[in-house]
Amino acid sequence: MKKLLLGLIGALVLIGGGLTYVVSARGSGPSVDARPVTHGAITLQPGQLLFRNTAAGPSYGKLAQDGATRTIxxxxxxxxxxxxxxxxCLRSKPGSLPPLSEVLVLGPDLAVRHKQTLPGTPSRARVSPDGKLVNWTLFVTGDSYAATGFSTRSGLYEVETGRLVKSIEELPVFVNGRRYFAHDSNYWGITFAADGSRFYATLGSKGKTYxxxxxxRTYRGTAILENAECPSLSPDGRRVAFKQKNPDGTWRIAVLDLTTRRVSYPPESRHLxxxxxxxxxxxxxYTLQRPDKGTDIWSTPIGTGTPTLVVPDAASPAIT
Structure with a gap:
């Protein structure tokens, strides 16, 4: 039991799941919400910003929409x-050991269309722009060749067909023109293009990330950049934003222009x-963690400008 818990803690630190919104206890804390809230139905509408409420109180951890009053x-x-x-909606299953996660596929009214329980703890989640694919990344312990005993597992679900791909570990990947094979390969942080086929992901292996x-459709991948994690493709398909590791071990935002292959850096330089x-x-x-361990959603231009606080006491922004 002790080794399992230590392995899980190591996974959260090394892969990048240290923020408190990844795994949290439910049903504890203050009995009154720290921020005024309204409980009600939320439907998915174009341009809408949703997020995970991280204000203290009984509504902590619930899906929310901001406004004059926060809707929960x-x-x-x-x-x-x-x-x-x-x-x-990706969430840890309370009381499960080894850890399990529930993957909930939601419709426009947020009703659950499909539910899958998989091994691991929540890390990343995305929906393809056409709404036909959902994907996720989980931390998994006990199935890696790494000394720490953890790995990641990224999967996909086809909304229209119901096809489930529990892991993309079998994806053939080429690095420097040669097929890459390694026992410690891990994939995480998927992002899809508008065509529903082209996608980007992180490959981690032998102390490097690609x-x-x-x-x-062809199920084949190529490494195009080193030292890049958790990609996010721009709506116009021209750029990929990602987190890049600094020499001191912290991460910052970087942006790759897919045409010129030039990497630039937005004005946000804080650890992310x-x-x-x-x-x-x-x-x-993006989400930033405060010194008091709370989280806020911020924005930054990719060019000149300054970062701006968008939603306090919030995490995991999502735009319909």
Whole structure:
């Protein structure tokens, strides 16, 4: 039991799941919400910003929509993603050991269309722009060749067909023109293009990370950049934002221009452990952790400008 818990803690630190919104206790804390809230139904509408409420109180961890008063839905989620009338709610299953996660595929009214329980703890989640694919990444312990005993597992679900791909570990990947094979290969942080086939993901192996450009139909990928994690493709398909590791071990946001292969850096230079989200083709949304361990959603332009606080006491931004 002790080794299992230590392995899980190591996974959270090393892969990048240290933020408190990834795994949280439910049913504890203050009996009154720290922020005024309204409990009610939320439906997916174009341009809508949803998020995970992290304000203290009984509504902590629930899906929310900001406004004059924060609207709270009766749905606990550790990670949220939405697109084109489809949503995904990724959450840890309370009391499960070894850890299990529930993957909830949601319809426009946030009703659960499909539920899958898989081994691991929540890390990342995304929906393809056409709403036809949902994908997720979980931390998994006990099935890796790494000394720490952890790995990641990224899977996909086809909304229209019901086809489940529990892991993309079998994806053939080429690095420097040669097929890459390694026992410690891990994939995480998937992001899809508008065509529903081209996607980007992180490959981690032998102490390095690579940005993988792949195709879902042909099921083949190629490494196009080193030192890149948790990619997010811009709405116009021209850029990929990702987190890049600094020499001191912290991460910052970087942006790759897919045409010129030039990497640039937005004005946000603080340590960031998140898969950023594009608000539009020039602005990024992301979660930052405060010194008191709370979380807020911020935005930054990819060009000149300054970062801006968007939603306090919130995490896992999602735009329909």
């Amino acid at each position: 839905a009766d749905l606990h989620c550790d990670r949220i993603a939405v697109a084109h009338g489809t949503g995904i 940005l993988i450009e792949a195709d879902y 452990d998140d898969q950023v989200l594009w608000k539009d083709s020039t602005t990024l949304l």
